[in-house]
Amino acid sequence: MLSVVPNPNTAGKAVRETRKNILSVRSLCRDFTRPNGNVVTVLEGINLDVYDGEFLALLGTSGSGKSTLLRCMAGLLKPTRGSVSYAQPEDPADPLVSFVFQNFALFPWMTVRENVELAVRHLPKHERSARIDSILELVGLASYEGVFPRELSGGMKQRVSFARAMVGEPMVLFLDEPFSALDPLTSESLRAEIGRLWTQPERKIRAAVFVTHNLDEAMQLADRVVILQSNPGMIYRTFEVPLPRPRNPNTEEFKRLEDDLERLFGELQLGRMISEHEEEAHPPVASVPPTTTEAPQQSEPMTSGAPAQTRTERPRRVKPLINTSLVLVEGLLTRLAEEEIGMDLYDLADDMGQSVDHVLPAVASGELLGLLYTPGTRLVLTETGRTFAHEQDPLLRRAILREACLNLPMVASIYELVKGTQGEGLEKSIALEQIVMMLPFEDPDLQFEALLKWCRHVNLMSYDAARACLYAED
Amino acid sequence: MKIASRPIVERGSYFMAELLTLVLVTAVGLALAHFVAVGSAPYLEAVPVSSDLKKLPEYAALSLVRSLIALSISYIFSVAYGTIAARNERNERLMIPILDVLQSLPVLTFLPGFVLALTRIFPTSRWGLELSCILMIFTGQVWNLVFAYYESQRNLSPELKEYAEVARLGPLEKLTRLDLPSALSPLVYNGMMSMAGGWFFLTLCEGFVLGDKSYRLPGLGSFLNVTFENQQYGAFVAGLACLVLMVWGVDFLLWRPLIAWSSQYRDTNENDGNGRSLFLELLRKSEISQKVGTLSKSLFSHLREFWLQTKTKSSLPLGQFHVEETLNRWRLITSPTNLLQSKAQARLAEQVLALTRWLSGFLFGGLVFLALPSIPNIAASMASxxxxxxxxxxxxxxxxxxxxxxxxxxxxxxxxxxxxxxxxxxxxxxxxxxxxxxxxxxxxxxxxxxxxxxxxxxxxxxxxxxxxxxxxxxxxxxxxxxxxxxxxxxxxxxxxxxxxxxxxxxxxxxxxxxxxxxxxxxxxxxxxxxxxxxxxxxxxxxxxxxxxxxxxxxxxxxxxxxxxxxxxxxxxxxxxxxxxxxxxxxxxxxxxxxxxxxxx
The missing domain is CATH 1.10.3720.10 (MetI-like)
Incomplete structure (x- = not known):
């Protein structure tokens, strides 16, 4: 099944040779300095080309630095290392870039027309008004031109934002999660509209780069999907979507590509939580991921022994916590307990009506706690997980979770430290130091936050924000 | 019956509106002219203040003009100071504590310095005293305005700032299109508070004793002082009534309309009942003010057009281009800093930065140089x-x-x-x-x-x-x-x-x-x-x-x-x-x- 798309990279190469490269990113890195002085690397060694006529999607879960990459490409952020280069447009006076923001970023004190006008204010008056009229007509805002943004719905605001970005006919259009602040129906209709606008024959915009965490959006709009992995953000894989527009999600071809993309994305996410940091030594192998049908068979003995063994085979490393609520994990376990043989990640997400990236943190946490394991993109409960899901007594349930948390080396070590203070309380700074020592590559503040969330949930430790001290619960 | 009577009422209010506009414009003009005349009159330490009630409107107008001028200076100062402080962190660390100190200084602190310096600069006219009075009112008004503007700049949505960069707004455009409108509400509200803060020391600012000299400026504050001292309680009460009227009038004619006007530019839909102003509604009915409004609007847009056209030629070409052979006709722009900023702009920004640094260094050096010789003197006199x-x-x-x-x-x-x-x-x-x-x-x-x-x-x-x-x-x-x-x-x-x-x-x-x-x-x-x-x-x-x-x-x-x-x-x-x-x-x-x- 996968042999049909052996390697998306080579498949597109022949076509791409003939196309012009209009934006290229070379070995780009971006560091951020946190207020406490720690330097966090958000992006590492990004090499990326954007070709003429391309609609490119940057896909990644939160924390993969996709927005940062987009801002670096648009020139809003200066890369720490590396370069971003643009081809010069035919007319050097044409604007290079434009940007659509997640939260619209419309000026609240200007009318719709004034907002759009801002992008083309340098043009002569008659040309300016002609352009504004036509773009407002195109996005269906012609009768709203004198209205202030606050009077518009979210979808309408984003239309204004699109109009503003396109009216200047920039060479590259950047879109930062343009649909995620909208409700599903509005986002659907706006996406279709963008698809239609993109196929307009007189389109002047040469390329578009958009950031998303949503696979459907990427499948519907992108010619090429760049999947980013997190911590630090690197390009994991690129994925061509050579489908004609308008796209019909019901065709064979579309479904097959969608499955492949889902698997690729799922593998990245699920693979990472088993071997956090290990790909520093072994970068992600570009080999074909195992199909969903193969994977459960490989590790089919569904006893809890199997995953435990695989875990102990690896060099035991301290794993970072995942900043998510354990309530979600509990819900996930309860849902999985209804299925005898486990469930596919994407089916589960569909079933719950959520996109995969909303479910992933809970899955990752469950796996970290040893409550479930993931052959391929399948989710299967471990023995502990099953016991937990079937236990009715809330106190016992909490005790199981507490045990699971205490099995994590980081939680255990900090709990020991807190107990060692004998009721005096452990200062936050000492806990942070311990975290930095155990997880030098992670953001200690986020880890601390996650630690608090988990420990409070299982009633292991409490935290006094005023004194910045951790206390053990009896 | 009702239908027939409506147009007459409307016409009546139209007439009212025209009349009010005319009266206001005349009054403001007269007050300003009078203020200039008083300022240019020959120097007098203590201008005699009559307790004649006929003089009362004149005195009130003088006090009002002073206060308004001080408020304008406060606005300008706040925008300048707040912009510089909010723009980069190094300035902020220095400028905000300075503000904290200045804010806590009592108004009288500034008095001797202002008076002694300004009367020496204007030895023959009354401008020295007038200016020191205005500056004293200014010190009572300015601080909360600065803080309000600074806060609004700090809380400005980062995405709007980013868009301003994408749209390549110049410094002036950024100020008028982004910074000022975003601070509109806090500037108006705090302006109202500031005005009250300025009134607070009305009597003190218009009549004060400094060593062996006692100074007095004509105004409502000094009128109240004099009538009370001379035990003319009737005139004193009249002055108080005039003061109440003035405070209320400024609120009705200035702040209510401003609040109503600024609330239409706010981001939210909520209506807190502050969005109405009778005067603004009246003003909108007036044909004169409408004409003036449309005229100034078209004048403004012409000016802007003209300015934009001149900018089009100079600023649009992009920064440095690096030719790379692999992409024959396509040239590369490396380092995205020059992507959103033209070369000329970047150079200008650099020059401005260098200039400010040089200037501030020079000013600081000059201060030190001037102050240094007098330090022993000050120390000696402080030893007393x-x-x-x-x-x-x-x-x-x-x-x-x-x-x-x-x-x-x-x-x-x-x-x-x-x-x-x-x-x-x-x-x-x-x-x-x-x-x-x-x-x-x-x-x-x-x-x-x-x-x-x-x-x-x-x-x-x-x-x-x-x-x-x-x-x-x-x-x-x-x-x-x-x-x-x-x-x-x-x-x-x-x-x-x-x-x-x-x-x-x-x-x-x-x-x-x-x-x-x-x-x-x-x-x-x-x-x-x-x-x-x-x-x-x-x-x-x-x-x-x-x-x-x-x-x-x-x-x-x-x-x-x-x-x-x-x-x-x-x-x-x-x-x-x-x-x-x-x-x-x-x-x-x-x-x-x-x-x-x-x-x-």
């Missing part, structure tokens, strides 16, 4: 302040501190229940808020002599009376903060309290007080600041046939100024500044943190 003096001053400081605490306790005791009562009823708070705002804008110190005289027969100690005087001016801040806090108590919590049958006491301690506390705290900070400042005019009050003197740092400062003991004045200022900074940094800051935690 003995240890006993310092002790006395510290003692006075503690006494005033006790009074400030008294003000807060007094004011809190009555404003909390009353404020909660008003704030919980939307109708009452809508009705009373403008009234209370006007009360707060009324400068209490003009009443101090009257009250002091009234209490002179009673057995109350001078300290108590002074505390009372200080409370009168500053309780309003507390009241409207409590009202606004109480009006935001969530209805659901109230229901919960009813469900669990809270007693009245429990409701107060468990619901109302915690809800109101953050705004109460803001009120405390403002009221305490105001009380420190008011101590200067409240601790020494002269009235015909007597004088109220309460021991305290305010009295020390006033006496040092009027007797020309500049060393003692400087020492007193040092003492009070240190005390205020310490208070700000410790008590208020920690309470502020507490309030942040409690915020809903």
């Amino acid at each position: 302040v003995t240890r006993a003096d310092w002790l006395e001053l510290t003692n006075a400081l503690l006494l005033t501190f006790a009074k400030v605490l008294g003000v807060i306790v007094f004011a809190t005791l009555w404003t909390v229940p009353v404020g909660i009562w008003i704030g919980k009823s939307p109708r009452l708070s809508r009705l009373l808020t403008p009234f209370i705002q006007n009360l707060a804008a009324f400068p209490a110190p003009v009443l101090y002599p009257l009250i002091a005289m009234a209490f002179s027969r009673s057995q109350m100690g001078a300290g108590m009376v002074a505390t009372l005087l200080m409370t009168i001016g500053n309780q309003w801040y507390l009241l409207f903060n409590v009202i606004s806090g109480a009006s935001r108590i969530p209805g659901e919590l109230e229901t919960v309290a009813n469900v669990f049958r809270f007693s009245v006491r429990e409701k107060f301690t468990k619901l109302y007080l915690p809800c109101v506390f953050p705004s109460l705290l803001t009120g405390w900070i403002t009221a305490a600041g105001g009380a420190w400042n008011a101590s200067i005019v409240a601790e020494i009050v002269d009235y015909p046939g007597g004088r109220l003197r309460a021991a305290g740092i305010g009295a020390e400062i006033t006496e040092a100024t009027t007797h020309g003991h500049y060393q003692r004045l400087v020492a007193a200022i040092i003492v009070i500044t240190i005390a205020l900074i310490v208070l700000n940094r410790t008590v208020w800051r920690s309470l502020h943190h507490q309030a942040e935690v409690l915020k809903l």
